[in-house]
Amino acid sequence: MSTPPAPDKTLLALRHVHFEDLGTLAPYFAQRGYRIDYVDAPLADLRAIDVLAPDMVVVLGGPIGAFDDVIHPFIANELALVRARLSANKPILGICLGAQLMARALGAKVYPLGVKEIGYAPLTLTEAGQSSPLAALGNASVLHWHGDQFDIPPGATHLARTAIGENQAFAMGDHALGLQFHLEADAASIESWLVGHACELGTAKIDPTTLRNDARVHHARLSEVAPAVIGRWLDALPG
Numbered sequence: 229m230s231t232p233p234a235p236d237k238t239l240l241a242l243r244h245v246h247f248e249d250l251g252t253l254a255p256y257f258a259q260r261g262y263r264i265d266y267v268d269a270p271l272a273d274l275r276a277i278d279v280l281a282p283d284m285v286v287v288l289g290g291p292i293g294a295f296d297d298v299i300h301p302f303i304a305n306e307l308a309l310v311r312a313r314l315s316a317n318k319p320i321l322g323i324c325l326g327a328q329l330m331a332r333a334l335g336a337k338v339y340p341l342g343v344k345e346i347g348y349a350p351l352t353l354t355e356a357g358q359s360s361p362l363a364a365l366g367n368a369s370v371l372h373w374h375g376d377q378f379d380i381p382p383g384a385t386h387l388a389r390t391a392i393g394e395n396q397a398f399a400m401g402d403h404a405l406g407l408q409f410h411l412e413a414d415a416a417s418i419e420s421w422l423v424g425h426a427c428e429l430g431t432a433k434i435d436p437t438t439l440r441n442d443a444r445v446h447h448a449r450l451s452e453v454a455p456a457v458i459g460r461w462l463d464a465l466p467g
Contacts, residue, residue: 244290
């Protein structure tokens with residue numbers, strides 16, 4: 229049996245809660261030669277991080293708002309990291325809260341959606357989205373789990389929407405991709421999501437049983453198309 233090649237690239241993943249990790253995308257990034265280093269943003273000294281050093285930065289999701297600096301002061305430092313990475317045109321992927329932080333760093337408004345969009349459903353791609361890496365999704369359902377929304381940043385390209393949330397994805401050039409939804413959610417770990425967000429689900433009157441069953445139904449397809457989306461994006465990166 230051949231040994232996989234040693235990683236030759238670095239990926240920094242900014243994580244906010246332990247169970248919202250790279251999920252099904254982790255083995256794909258490893259396959260593409262990335263060594264993954266997680267940093268727990270609420271606990272780390274973010275000011276000591278050289279955010280320009282990694283080949284890739286992924287800013288993951290979490291159950292707080294991108295505008296909650298007063299409640300969670302670390303957000304100001306994380307926002308500075310995201311802004312520095314974007315300003316340098318270095319590859320960065322934002323998922324849910326991560327995409328909201330990217331939007332805010334790019335000068336767009338982030339605000340409450342007014343409802344909770346939680347559950348599996350497909351996206352409607354914009355014209356630009358149909359020729360973007362998101363086209364690899366086809367009609368696959370992705371996991372939505374948010375109560376906030378971003379505006380599309382100035383100069384960015386609007387890629388996707390749903391009936392509930394108009395702004396589901398954007399790209400800034402070829403180097404930055406912001407996704408409001410979760411491509412990476414792994415059915416094998418969905419129980420951690422259901423426990424970790426139990427209060428939110430109860431308040432929104434969403435049945436965890438439905439989410440658990442839907443995760444199993446959509447897992448196989450999403451596990452195929454999620455790496456395809458990210459693969460197309462990686463292949464289009466400058467340099």
